[in-house]
Amino acid sequence: MEVLRPATLAEALEARSARPEAFPIAGGTDVMVAVNFDRLRPEAFLDLSRLDELRGWHEEDGEVVLGAGLTFARIERELASLPALAQAARSVGSPQIRARGTIGGNLATASPAGDALPALAAYEADVVLGSAARGERRVSLREFLLGPKRTSLEPDELVLAVRFRSPHGPGSFSKVGTRNAMVIAVASLCLQLDEDARAVRVAMGSVGPTVLRATEAEAFAARALAEAGAFDAAAAPVPAATLREFGQLAGAAARPIDDVRGTAAYRRHAVEVLARRALSWALEGRPAGRRAAG
Numbered sequence: 001m002e003v004l005r006p007a008t009l010a011e012a013l014e015a016r017s018a019r020p021e022a023f024p025i026a027g028g029t030d031v032m033v034a035v036n037f038d039r040l041r042p043e044a045f046l047d048l049s050r051l052d053e054l055r056g057w058h059e060e061d062g063e064v065v066l067g068a069g070l071t072f073a074r075i076e077r078e079l080a081s082l083p084a085l086a087q088a089a090r091s092v093g094s095p096q097i098r099a100r101g102t103i104g105g106n107l108a109t110a111s112p113a114g115d116a117l118p119a120l121a122a123y124e125a126d127v128v129l130g131s132a133a134r135g136e137r138r139v140s141l142r143e144f145l146l147g148p149k150r151t152s153l154e155p156d157e158l159v160l161a162v163r164f165r166s167p168h169g170p171g172s173f174s175k176v177g178t179r180n181a182m183v184i185a186v187a188s189l190c191l192q193l194d195e196d197a198r199a200v201r202v203a204m205g206s207v208g209p210t211v212l213r214a215t216e217a218e219a220f221a222a223r224a225l226a227e228a229g230a231f232d233a234a235a236a237p238v239p240a241a242t243l244r245e246f247g248q249l250a251g252a253a254a255r256p257i258d259d260v261r262g263t264a265a266y267r268r269h270a271v272e273v274l275a276r277r278a279l280s281w282a283l284e285g286r287p288a289g290r291r292a293a294g
């Protein structure tokens, strides 16, 4: 099998246009599973793993920019300032998978269970796509993820990066699986407090065709926290009934199915519990009097 090995991003984009039959491969942790199970036999591979332009991350114009080739191991190590994403990265596979697996591969695979996706949805991230003929375009995550394993990536495009404003406030990612490690999520949830916008963002994985936002739960929580004065004083208590209702609204936003990993009812219940816990953690995790002190 032929393997194209471009040395630069420009060469990779040219090759993507000129050789559409060459299948992009980054870390190979999804692709090689498909090859090993004989579900994929491309005529050629387009190896993206050597492209320095895709490998790193930086900040630009007030946004965090993560290159498509950034591995989960580096996210885990270097991006503790984005706890929800770092926690999601830490929950992916094993150290070996995290050393190879990339955020671009997670996006392009578009699995409903992709662990990076809930954090990126809660950060309201955009995906940057590039082609040799048309240059770069930027689409929202919602426009990029069309359904299970379906994206709006054009045949001559590559994922270049994902970018978002770094949220100001606590956040977390949690996932339920059939065991504690090396597991595909049966349900996952990211909750991110946005203290500047006085908003709560909730995104759920493995409970729908693609990552879902729980918008009613978000609006309910933002109202409840504002009424409790919780955006101004970390100590303001949020009643247990509020947490319960928040969890139920998150569960109601799920669109789960029964499959070998869990029933729809179990997944909905899991989301309710994860949402409730995530909101309590976010409130506990806020530095006392941060807003009140200005």
Ligand SMILES: Cc1cc2nc3c(=O)[nH]c(=O)nc-3n(C[C@H](O)[C@H](O)[C@H](O)COP(=O)(O)OP(=O)(O)OC[C@H]3O[C@@H](n4cnc5c(N)ncnc54)[C@H](O)[C@@H]3O)c2cc1C
Pocket: 023, 024, 025, 026, 027, 028, 029, 030, 031, 032, 033, 048, 068, 069, 091, 092, 093, 094, 097, 100, 101, 102, 103, 104, 105, 106, 107, 108, 109, 113, 114, 115, 116, 157, 158, 159, 160, 182, 183, 184, 185
């Ligand atoms: C044992 C094991 C455990 C795993 N555990 C988890 C887990 O816990 N959570 C989880 O989310 N995933 C898990 N995965 C899946 C996989 O590791 C992730 O989806 C990972 O992010 C894939 O990245 P990659 O770089 O290896 O992608 P690859 O396998 O190289 O590619 C995946 C897909 O993305 C495309 N692609 C890659 N980069 C680009 C690009 N820049 N532009 C356009 N298309 C591109 C490829 O053509 C292919 O279609 C696991 C896999 C294995 C084998």
